[in-house]
Amino acid sequence: MSKCHYLLNVASLFALFSVSAEQTPLVSLSANSHVCNAESEVARLAENEHLQEMAKALVEFKPTKFCFILPDSADVTILEQQPNYIKFDYKSQVLYTFRKYIITTTVAANNS
Secondary structure (H helix, E strand, O other), X not given: OOXXXXXXXXXXXXXXXXXXXXXXXXXXXXXXXXXXXXXXXXXXXXXXXHHHHHHHHHHHHOOOOOEEEEOOOEEEEEXXXXXXXXXXXXXXXXXXXXXXXXXXXXXXXXXX
16 A cells, blocks of 8 residues: 555544544433443343332432432433443543433534
């Protein structure tokens, strides 16, 4: 591959990343969202609605090693979406919650 072709390929990669970085998917989570810091835990709970409700009742009483209640509504950046839960960034932390806590979805322009 010539140097010119190589530079064009690198330039197109940078263009692709900058276009995808311009649109960041944001969602608003409802107040009192049940949030976990371990994907394995949220994936396990996502399989059973009754189990989710029991786990939420527990963390409302006392946060656990893996889960807690996010007291206020929050705008978060989606990192990944699974069928029953999302992975998101909140204040530079990677966290997980169930789709039922998403109240609005927006796409915001990245200002960087």
